[in-house]
Structure formats: structure tokens, C-alpha cells
Amino acid sequence: MFPATQWTVVLAAGGTPSPESAVALEHLCQAYWYPLYAFVRRSGHSPPDAQDLAQEFFARLLEHNWIAHADRHKGRFRSFLLMAMRRFLAKEWDKVRTLKRGGHVQFLPLQLDTAEGRYTREPADTRTPEHVFEKQWALTLLESVLNRMRGHYAQEGKGTLFHALEPCLIGSRESQPYAMLAAQLGMTEGAVKMAVCRLRERYRECLKEEIGRTVASPAEVDEELRHLFRVLDRG
Amino acid sequence: METMRKCPGCQRALAPDAPDGLCPKCLIKAGLGTGVDIGPDSRGESGRTPFVAPTPEEVARLFPQLEILGFIGQGGMGAVYRARQKALDRVVALKTLPPGIGKDPAFAERFTREAKALARLNHPGVVTLYEFGQADSLFFFLMEYVDGMVIHWHGVLPRFVMTLALLILLLVAVGAISAYRSSAPVGRIDSQSVGIAFMLAVIFTGILVRRGLTTPVEQLPTLDRLGGTGPKQGGIVLFHRPSRKAGRQRPSRASSTARTTTSRTRL
Numbered sequence: 001m002f003p004a005t006q007w008t009v010v011l012a013a014g015g016t017p018s019p020e021s022a023v024a025l026e027h028l029c030q031a032y033w034y035p036l037y038a039f040v041r042r043s044g045h046s047p048p049d050a051q052d053l054a055q056e057f058f059a060r061l062l063e064h065n066w067i068a069h070a071d072r073h074k075g076r077f078r079s080f081l082l083m084a085m086r087r088f089l090a091k092e093w094d095k096v097r098t099l100k101r102g103g104h105v106q107f108l109p110l111q112l113d114t115a116e117g118r119y120t121r122e123p124a125d126t127r128t129p130e131h132v133f134e135k136q137w138a139l140t141l142l143e144s145v146l147n148r149m150r151g152h153y154a155q156e157g158k159g160t161l162f163h164a165l166e167p168c169l170i171g172s173r174e175s176q177p178y179a180m181l182a183a184q185l186g187m188t189e190g191a192v193k194m195a196v197c198r199l200r201e202r203y204r205e206c207l208k209e210e211i212g213r214t215v216a217s218p219a220e221v222d223e224e225l226r227h228l229f230r231v232l233d234r235g
Numbered sequence: 236m237e238t239m240r241k242c243p244g245c246q247r248a249l250a251p252d253a254p255d256g257l258c259p260k261c262l263i264k265a266g267l268g269t270g271v272d273i274g275p276d277s278r279g280e281s282g283r284t285p286f287v288a289p290t291p292e293e294v295a296r297l298f299p300q301l302e303i304l305g306f307i308g309q310g311g312m313g314a315v316y317r318a319r320q321k322a323l324d325r326v327v328a329l330k331t332l333p334p335g336i337g338k339d340p341a342f343a344e345r346f347t348r349e350a351k352a353l354a355r356l357n358h359p360g361v362v363t364l365y366e367f368g369q370a371d372s373l374f375f376f377l378m379e380y381v382d383g384m385v386i387h388w389h390g391v392l393p394r395f396v397m398t399l400a401l402l403i404l405l406l407v408a409v410g411a412i413s414a415y416r417s418s419a420p421v422g423r424i425d426s427q428s429v430g431i432a433f434m435l436a437v438i439f440t441g442i443l444v445r446r447g448l449t450t451p452v453e454q455l456p457t458l459d460r461l462g463g464t465g466p467k468q469g470g471i472v473l474f475h476r477p478s479r480k481a482g483r484q485r486p487s488r489a490s491s492t493a494r495t496t497t498s499r500t501r502l
Contacts, residue, residue: 142254142262170242170261200265207266225267232260 022062028077028214029058031144035136036085042129043089057088076224077214078137082130131234138228145206152202161185161195168196169203288314289373294331297370301329301377317380320365327365328381332374346374401439408433 033054040050060066066084146166153162164185178196182189211221242249242258253259291303294316301318307328308315316329332346350367353376357363366377412433 138263139252139254139259142259146255146257166255167257169265170257204266207263222267225263229260229263229267232263 026062029061032077032081032137032140032214033058034140035133036081038136039082039085039129039133040089042132053089057085060088076216076220078134078224082133131231134228134231138232141210141228142207145203145210148206148210149199149203152206162199165192165196165199169200289331289334291316294329297373298329298375301327303329320377326380328362328378330376330378334372342374350376401436404432404439405436408436 036057037050037054040053041047045053061084150159150162153159164181168181178189178192181187182192185192187195207225208221211224212218215221215224241247242261247258247260249256249258254262288306288309289297291306295301295303298318300321302321304317304319304326306314307317313330313332316331318327318329319325320327346367350364353361353364354367362381363379364376365379368375
């Protein structure tokens with residue numbers, strides 16, 4: 001059975017949100033707010049407006065229970081966020097701009113001050129806001145997975161091992177000779193090989209788990225992975 | 236000056252926002268595991284699009300010294316055309332490789348090495364290499380043209396004919412037994428010969444079924460499944476010693492072309 005993920009908990013709550021589903025949604029929003037910020041910026045809004053918009057969007061999303069309108073059968077958190085933000089930009093932003101000065105909005109603790117710095121480091125190109133959103137989504141997801149992995153290894157007192165073996169997640173064996181790593185880590189070559197094997201296995205589990213947080217069924221995990229691969233393949 | 240970093244996996248330039256300095260595309264691919272179909276929209280690891288063979292007209296434009304007589308066939312790694320060398324008035328086989336393949340810097344070196352190895356081989360069972368090189372962005376081999384049946388059918392046709400013959404024999408035997416049991420006139424067929432024919436048919440059919448005769452061609456063992464590392468070579472398994480087991484080291488081969496032609500000669 002597919003374990004209840006944050007997104008399935010949120011979806012299951014639907015029109016009657018429970019405290020549990022509200023916390024789950026808040027966690028998801030905090031983890032994946034930056035792709036939306038990049039989307040808003042790419043749509044042509046200035047940095048201050050984009051910050052206000054992102055903040056306002058999440059505040060309204062949490063307060064007004066927009067999840068109740070989400071399609072439970074086709075729902076991925078990524079698609080839902082993008083659709084909701086598009087609707088928000090098209091219909092509600094003008095109204096919000098007049099109201100937001102009222103100060104009755106509860107803000108989500110987002111690190112918006114660092115967001116613009118991150119956005120300005122993005123390569124300038126002619127990609128669509130949707131593509132920017134999806135690419136940033138994939139990058140955010142990967143960062144989150146690598147951070148979790150780093151945390152796991154650090155907890156076990158193997159932070160140095162993770163740091164040394166991390167490039168083996170992708171690199172060919174020629175670029176990361178096990179013999180060199182073994183000498184660097186004071187391990188045998190066989191032990192390094194085993195550690196790399198475990199690292200990759202754990203990484204796959206972590207990645208699928210992280211994606212599982214944002215999709216509604218296990219069948220969608222691999223499909224979402226393929227989708228993100230195609231997004232990154234487009235550049 | 237800062238040099239642009241490249242991913243050791245896909246050789247693409249790494250963006251500054253790559254998570255932990257690792258290629259995001261390869262990270263996603265690592266999550267999928269090995270041997271997973273990425274999907275029809277993907278261009279594959281080396282960024283190649285699926286190979287579409289150039290038309291004979293396009294090839295003719297690139298090779299003015301040749302008269303392209305026709306298209307012979309296409310595989311995953313190239314297309315072969317029948318052509319005539321105008322200056323020498325001889326029929327040759329022109330093999331072209333996928334256009335995008337030359338972008339891989341390691342490929343040009345490997346291509347030259349294999350061509351040199353093939354050029355050193357001189358055997359009636361190995362096609363002779365006349366020329367190799369690059370025309371525009373297209374890598375090519377100009378080789379001896381060997382007329383004949385496609386290698387794949389060499390393996391399949393004899394099996395098909397033998398199966399058909401045995402099925403007929405089996406049907407005759409069954410029919411004769413039925414006729415004998417119903418006391419109908421059976422001519423000169425006596426019970427002993429019918430029994431022997433029936434037994435032989437059963438034994439041969441059993442042997443052929445065991446050898447995979449009745450399995451679809453796609454499921455027949457190939458070099459790949461016997462532990463080979465090269466591209467799929469349909470039908471070649473017929474020429475292996477039965478004692479050869481999967482994973483055992485085989486002699487090195489100059490190229491798939493040489494291998495195929497040697498097999499044809501053995502036939």
C-alpha cells in the first residue's frame with residue numbers, strides 16, 4: 001500500500017482540512033516555494049512585486065483552502081501549484097494589491113530576501129515561465145534530496161564519507177577511481193565499492209520518497225521522474 | 236580564466252545552479268536506475284535523436300564519386316546503401332553512421348581505430364574495407380559489397396523448412412495410425428513402420444522444441460544473451476558451439492561487419 005504522503009494527506013482532507021493536512025501543506029509550500037517565485041519573476045513581475053505575490057499566494061492558499069478545488073485523480077502538487085498560481089495572477093492579483101496593505105494577512109516564513117539573489121544567478125534566456133518553474137522544481141527537489149542524504153550520513157557520523165562519495169552518484173567510474181577514493185578515505189577498494197553501491201541505493205529511495213510526497217499515487221512516481229528528466233533534458 | 240565545468244556523465248556543461256555541483260539530469264537518471272526507458276521525448280544520454288537514415292538522394296549529394304543504387308538496410312547504428320564507384324566501376328556497400336555521433340569526442344578516435352583494425356584483416360570471410368572517413372557530418376565506411384541473403388534469414392529459413400517437414404511427417408503418422416485403428420485400407424503402411432515414423436516425429440519435434448525452434452524469432456538467444464557486449468546479432472547463435480556458456484570470454488572481434496561476414500562464410 002502506498003504510504004500516506006504529505007500531498008495525499010492534503011488531498012484526502014479536501015474541503016474539511018484537518019490540523020494534520022494544514023501542517024502537511026505548509027511543509028510542502030515551504031519546500032517548493034522557490035520555483036513559483038521564479039515563475040512569477042519570469043512572468044515579468046518586479047522583485048518586490050514577485051515577493052509580495054509569492055507571499056500572498058501562499059497565505060491565501062493556506063487560508064482559503066484552495067485545495068478543495070484540486071482534482072484528486074490527476075493531482076500532483078507541482079501541477080496544482082502552477083495552475084493555482086496562474087489563476088491567481090490572472091484574476092486576483094489586482095484585488096490583492098489593494099488589500100495587501102491592510103496588514104491582515106498571515107505570512108508564511110519564506111526566505112524571500114535570498115530568492116532574488118538566487119534568481120539573478122539564473123542564466124538569462126527566452127524560456128517560458130512554465131519551463132522555468134518546472135526546471136526550478138526539479139532542482140529544488142534534487143537539492144532537498146541531497147540535503148536529506150547529507151543529514152542522514154551526518155547523523156551516522158559519516159559526513160566525510162558522503163562528501164567524498166557524492167560525485168559517484170552520477171560520475172562514471174573512470175572519473176572517480178575507487179582506488180583513489182579508497183586511499184583518500186583510508187578504506188579498501190572493495191569497501192568503497194560497497195559504500196558507493198549503498199549510497200546510490202539510498203539516493204534512489206530518498207528521491208522516490210521525496211517525489212512521493214508530491215504525487216497522489218505510487219504509479220506516478222516513475223512518471224514524474226521521467227517528466228523531470230525531460231524537463232532538464234530540454235535545458 | 237574560469238573554465239566551464241562539464242558533467243563527467245553526459246559531458247554537458249554544468250550550470251552554476253547545479254545542486255552540489257552535480258549534473259541534475261544525471262541525478263534524475265540515477266534515480267531511475269539502469270535500463271529504464273526515459274520516454275519517447277528523450278534524446279538519450281548522449282543527446283542523440285533517434286537515427287533516421289538519410290535518403291539515397293541525400294547520400295548521393297554527399298558522395299559525388301558514387302552512384303547510389305539503392306538502400307539496403309538500417310540498424311540502430313547506421314544505414315547501408317548499395318552504390319557503384321564511378322571511377323572503378325565496381326559495386327560497393329556504403330555504411331553511414333548516425334550524424335550526431337561525431338559530437339562525442341571519443342567516437343572519432345574509436346571510429347579510426349576500428350577502421351584501421353578492419354583494414355588489416357584479409358580473409359575471404361571478411362568484407363574488405365576500401366575507404367573510411369567523414370563526409371560533411373556523416374561518418375562512413377566504403378566496403379566490399381557481398382550479395383546474398385540477409386544473415387537473419389540464414390538462421391530462420393532452414394529452421395522453418397525443417398519444422399514444416401516434421402509437422403507434415405507427424406500429421407502423416409497420426410493419420411496413418413487413425414486409419415490403421417479404424418481398419419480402413421492403409422496400403423503398404425504396416426503398423427511397425429507407422430509406429431517408427433510416429434516415434435521419430437515425436438523425438439525430432441521434441442528436440443527442436445527444446446532447441447527453441449518453436450519460439451518466436453525475437454526470443455531466440457542472441458550473442459547479447461550469451462554474454463556478448465556488442466549490438467544485437469539476430470541468428471548468429473546458430474554458429475556457436477553448444478558448449479559455450481554465457482559470460483565466457485570470446486575472442487576479440489574487429490567489428491560487427493567482420494563478425495557477420497565470417498558467420499556467413501561458415502554457412
